[in-house]
Structures are given as structure tokens and as C-alpha cells.
Amino acid sequence: MAVAPLGRRHPPPRPTDGGIPLNPLSLIVLLGSAGDAWILALVAIRGRRRWLQATFAACTLAFLINGAAFVGTTEGLWSQTPEDVLLGILLLSHALTAILVLGLIHGEALPRKRAAAFLLLVPVPVLTFLAPSQGWTAATAFDETVLGGFLVLCFGIALAEAIYARSASPMFAPHAFWIAVGMVALIIGGPVYTYELLILGLAPLAGANVAVPVGLACFARVALQTRPFPVRPKVARGRTTAGTVRSADAILFDEARPKYALRVAHEEAQANRPTLIVKRRPPPITMSGASFAAIEGGRHAAERTLTTASDFLTTAPGGLVVLEDLADLSALSGWRSVREALVRLRHLARGTASTAIVCPSRLTESERKSLADLAFATWTLPDPATEIVAILGQSFGSGAGRLVDSFCRGHGLRRDELTTDHVPALLAFLSRALGDLTGVVSDAAAHGLRVQFEAAGSVLRSFASQRAEEVARGKWPSRKAIQEETDLLVTAKEYWKGREMEELFAAADAVLEREPLYERARVVFVEQLG
Incomplete structure (x- = not known):
């Protein structure tokens, strides 16, 4: 009996190493889908506009589904995707692309006109329903039919908006360029590439677009460069009641330093009106319930300020926004961009029945002239420090400045930092100085000083209680002629003959010198940190 020779047997038949080779187009679409998912995650993590993030996510997911359906069908990973479903998602992706571009360009206006923008979604179910009867498929979507016309219209609207924004908006021109690049890429990777494949006799992509990662990357770049500044604390959603400052307008607070603007912001916040202060450096702690947003450096600061407002x-219609550092924005983004942002901010305030306060302090003369051409409602306001000195001058003459300087030294302030909020502390300071003179000067002189102090205190309290709108009418103490009553003139002559006024100034300085270091430090902390 013959025995088979021993030797190595051949292995059983099996697939070759490396698996099933992918179609090159499927590989490109698959890699693009991975890039789409990464871009979507980036926008979801770093973006701060929820409605824009939601639109971006919906648009990206529609493109991802189209790509996955093409790869799965081409490689035989699953059965043929229903044609009407694939066509509906294709229509949805194009409509959402147009809506996304409109949101990127008209970000501050689109939330109020969202219904009009989403009208682009209305034809999607209608065309999807008519597709079986008309013989429309995803492979022939860009043919000369109503379906193809709608797809081209969506991309055409987005591209036309980007081109117009590029030429008409100095602020948004750099972003419009990247949006246009993304749209051109989608057009080339979609309908143009489909026609090329048909000319070459190859099967079309049937809904997939090889340029989706390029388009989404351009859109994500714009979304992240125009994202709002962080706002702390967050404001509750919902419409608010009107405050003391008139709403539905933008008001220019023309003052040397933004003192009244911040005072109005704190008063409105204390009245439970949502208030946002946008400035270069917010205070270390939140005061009076107002929200703060710090302007970050960069040439897109104007756009980001606008999206922040x-x-x-839009979260709290009827609120108040105070834009304090207008000169800083001009230095960062250029005056043309800031000017356009102010125009859009005014439309935004009117559209949401809100109030926007703009502070033009430290602007150049040319910038002020350009701002005047916008015809903003302007409130010309004085420097409270100047008015306080003028009021004290009516009672204490040219020595009023010395009294104010003594008070400022005791509270760790510069004179130009003095506001109407310091009036109660100033009156208490002067009262202590007058109390130290009791028994030092004559009774007539002490009585005269007390009368002068009471008169000045009454005017100071009246001035400090006036709202910004009342002060803007121009009835400032520094503009009034000093009219002294006859009985006060006699008293003033009595103590001007001696050294009572000098003794008052010396007493004011002594109040500071005798004040314990702990008390002086505590006052500084209270003034600076609330």
C-alpha cells in the first residue's frame, strides 16, 4: 500500500492580506467624512452661538449621511439606500448650507428673521415627495430640472451673499472671502465634479461631495473668528421690562470719562434689567448684578463685540448694552469696521427694543466727526469731579479744590476718578473737618462755615440724585453764575478777614493724618472692590 509522502500542505483558500480594496472615490469621501466630524467637534467645543452651532451641526450631519450612503452603497456594505431618503438629505444639506452662510454673514440680525431664512427648507419635503413621480434621483440631481434648479439656487444665494458682503462690508470683508472660498469649493466638488464624471463616462457620486471638508473648514474659521466674548455672569433668557433709559435706540454718552455710562449701567442692573458692560478690562468682581465681557485683542474685535451684544x-430683549472702550476697538479693528459695527448695533437695539450706550471718549477728532455723521442720539454730560468742585466753590471759594484733593488723598483716588457716588463720603469727610473746628474759631465764623456747608451739601445731594437724562439737559453747576445770598456774603467776609478758611483746609488735612492706617486701607478696598 502506497503511503503519501510527508510535506508542507498548501493553506486553504482565503482573502489576500490587506482586505477588500476600496474604490478611490470611496476612500476620498471616507477621509473627508472623518474631517467633517473633526470640524464639527471643534465648532461644538469652541463655538459660543448655540443657534449657529445647531445649524452647523445639522448641515454637517446631512453631508456626513450623504457620504456614508455613497460609500456603503458603492462598497456593498449594506443594501441600496432608499432613493427618496437619499434625495431628501441631499436637498436638506444644500438648503442648510445657504442658511448657515446667511447666519455667518447676518449673525446679529438672523435670529430675529429666522423664520424668513428657514423658508429655504419649505421646498425640501415638496421636492422629495415629487421625486418618485418625476423620476428624480440623487445621481441625476443636477440635471436641468426643478430639483437641480433648487440645488443651484441654494448655493447661488450663499455665494452671492458672500460676494456682496466682500464688497459692501469693510468689517466683514475678510470673513466673506473665506465664505466665498468655501462655496466655490462646494460648487466644484458637487455639481461641477458630477458633470466631469459624466463626461468621462464614470458613475456620479450620487449625493456625495468631495469638497465638503474644505467648505466646512472655511465656515468654521469664520464662526470661530467671530464668536462672542465670554460673558459673566450669564443672563437669564426672556423678555425684560423697560428701564429708566429709553429703549429701542443707541445713545452716545459724550463725556470725558465714561462715568455716567457706568452709573446708568449699575442703576439699570439694580432695577433687575439685564445689563452688559463691554470693556477692555472688566473689574475683578461683578458689581450691581451687571454682566461683563472683556474685549480680547485681535483685528476681529469689532465683529466679536457685535456678536457679543x-x-x-437676543437672549434678553429689552436689555442694556454699554460699549465703553470705543477707542480701543478702533485701535484693534480700525475705525471703518467700528463704524459699521455701531450702525449694526443701532439696528440691533431697535429691533430688540433694547438700549445701547456708546462712549466715544478718547476718540480722535476725525473719528468724532465721522461718528457725528451717523446722527446718533447724543447726551452731552459733564465730568462729575468738575461739577463737585464748582458746587463747593460756590460756598468755599477757590479753596474748594483743596478740600476735594484732601478727600481724594484720604480715599486713594485721583480727582478725575471722582463720581457722584462719592458725594455721601465727601459730605461726611467735610462734616468731620468742620466738627474739628468747634471751639477753635469764633462762634460767628463756625456758624458761617456750617451754613456754607449745609448749602453746599444740599446742592451736592441734589446734583448727585439727578439721572443722566436730566444732567444732559445742560443745567450744570459749572455753567451757572455764582449767586451768593446777602446773609452769606456777610458771614463769608467775617471769616475771610481771619484765618478760618485756612483752618478749615488744615482741619481737612488733619482728618486724613489722624485717620488710622487700617481705616484708610479699608476705604481704598471698598472704593476699588465694592
Whole structure:
């Protein structure tokens, strides 16, 4: 009996190493889908506009589903995707692309006109329903049919908006360029590439677009460069009641330093009106319930300030936004961009029945002239420090400045930092100085000083209680002629003959010298940190 020779047997038949080779187009679409998912995650993590993030996510997911359906069908990973479902998602992706571009360009206005923008979604179910009867498929979507016309219209609207924004908006021109690049890429990777494949006799992509990662990357770049500044604390959503400052307008607070603007912001916040203060450096702690947003450096600061105000006012219509550092924005983004942002901010305030306060302090003369051409409602306001000195001057003459300087030294302030909020502390300071003179000067002189102090205190309290709108009418103490009553003139002559006024100034300085270091430090902390 013959025995088979021993030797190595051949292995059983099996697939070759490396698996099933992918179609090159499927590989490109698959890699693009991975890039789409990464871009979507980036926008979801770093973006701050929820409605824009939601639109971006919906648009990206529609493109991802189209790509996955093409790869799965081409490689035989699953059965043929229903044609009407694939076509509906294709229509949805194009409509959402147009809506996303409109949101990127008209970000501060679109939330109020969202219904009009989403009208682009209305034809999607209608065309999907008519597709079986008309013989429309995803492979022939860009043919000369109503379906193809709608797809081209969506991309055409987005591209036309980007081109117009590029030429008409100095602030948004750099972003419009990247949006246009993304749209051109989608057009080339979609309908143009489909026609090329048909000319070459190859099967079309049937809904997939090889340029989706490029388009989404351009859109994500714009979304992240125009994202709002962080706002702390967050404001509650919902419409608010009107405050003391008139709403539905933008007001220019023309003052040397933004003192009244911040005072109005704190008063409105204390009245439970949502208030946002946008400035270069917010205070270390939140005061009076107002929200703060710090302007970050960069040439897109004007756009980001506008989107910050837009998000705030659309979340809380009827709120108040105070833009304090207008000169800083001009230095960062250029005056043309800031000017356009102010125009859009005014439309935003009117559209949301809100109030926007703009502070033009430290602007150049040319910038002020350009700002005057916008015809903003302007409130010309005085420097409270100047008015306080003028009021004290009516009672204490040219020595009023010395009294104010003594008070400022005791509270760790510069004179130009003095506001109407310091009036109670100033009166208490002067009262202590007058109390130290009791028994030092004659009774007539002490009585005269007390009368002068009471008169000055009454005017100071009246001035400090006036709202910004009342002060803007121009009835300032520094503009009034000093009219002294006859009985006060006699008293003033009596103590001007001696050294009572000098003794008052010396007493004011002595109040500071005798004040314990702990008390002086505590006052500074209270003034600076609330």
C-alpha cells in the first residue's frame, strides 16, 4: 500500500492580506467624512452661538449621511439606500448650507428673521415627495430640472451673499472671502465634479461631495473668528421690562470719562434689567448684578463685540448694552469696521427694543466727526469731579479744590476718578473737618462755615440724585453764575478777614493724618472692590 509522502500542505483558500480594496472615490469621501466630524467637534467645543452651532451641526450631519450612503452603497456594505431618503438629505444639506452662510454673514440680525431664512427648507419635503413621480434621483440631481434648479439656487444665494458682503462690508470683508472660498469649493466638488464624471463616462457620486471638508473648514474659521466674548455672569433668557433709559435706540454718552455710562449701567442692573458692560478690562468682581465681557485683542474685535451684544440682546430683549472702550476697538479693528459695527448695533437695539450706550471718549477728532455723521442720539454730560468742585466753590471759594484733593488723598483716588457716588463720603469727610473746628474759631465764623456747608451739601445731594437724562439737559453747576445770598456774603467776609478758611483746609488735612492706617486701607478696598 502506497503511503503519501510527508510535506508542507498548501493553506486553504482565503482573502489576500490587506482586505477588500476600496474604490478611490470611496476612500476620498471616507477621509473627508472623518474631517467633517473633526470640524464639527471643534465648532461644538469652541463655538459660543448655540443657534449657529445647531445649524452647523445639522448641515454637517446631512453631508456626513450623504457620504456614508455613497460609500456603503458603492462598497456593498449594506443594501441600496432608499432613493427618496437619499434625495431628501441631499436637498436638506444644500438648503442648510445657504442658511448657515446667511447666519455667518447676518449673525446679529438672523435670529430675529429666522423664520424668513428657514423658508429655504419649505421646498425640501415638496421636492422629495415629487421625486418618485418625476423620476428624480440623487445621481441625476443636477440635471436641468426643478430639483437641480433648487440645488443651484441654494448655493447661488450663499455665494452671492458672500460676494456682496466682500464688497459692501469693510468689517466683514475678510470673513466673506473665506465664505466665498468655501462655496466655490462646494460648487466644484458637487455639481461641477458630477458633470466631469459624466463626461468621462464614470458613475456620479450620487449625493456625495468631495469638497465638503474644505467648505466646512472655511465656515468654521469664520464662526470661530467671530464668536462672542465670554460673558459673566450669564443672563437669564426672556423678555425684560423697560428701564429708566429709553429703549429701542443707541445713545452716545459724550463725556470725558465714561462715568455716567457706568452709573446708568449699575442703576439699570439694580432695577433687575439685564445689563452688559463691554470693556477692555472688566473689574475683578461683578458689581450691581451687571454682566461683563472683556474685549480680547485681535483685528476681529469689532465683529466679536457685535456678536457679543447680539447674543446678549437676543437672549434678553429689552436689555442694556454699554460699549465703553470705543477707542480701543478702533485701535484693534480700525475705525471703518467700528463704524459699521455701531450702525449694526443701532439696528440691533431697535429691533430688540433694547438700549445701547456708546462712549466715544478718547476718540480722535476725525473719528468724532465721522461718528457725528451717523446722527446718533447724543447726551452731552459733564465730568462729575468738575461739577463737585464748582458746587463747593460756590460756598468755599477757590479753596474748594483743596478740600476735594484732601478727600481724594484720604480715599486713594485721583480727582478725575471722582463720581457722584462719592458725594455721601465727601459730605461726611467735610462734616468731620468742620466738627474739628468747634471751639477753635469764633462762634460767628463756625456758624458761617456750617451754613456754607449745609448749602453746599444740599446742592451736592441734589446734583448727585439727578439721572443722566436730566444732567444732559445742560443745567450744570459749572455753567451757572455764582449767586451768593446777602446773609452769606456777610458771614463769608467775617471769616475771610481771619484765618478760618485756612483752618478749615488744615482741619481737612488733619482728618486724613489722624485717620488710622487700617481705616484708610479699608476705604481704598471698598472704593476699588465694592
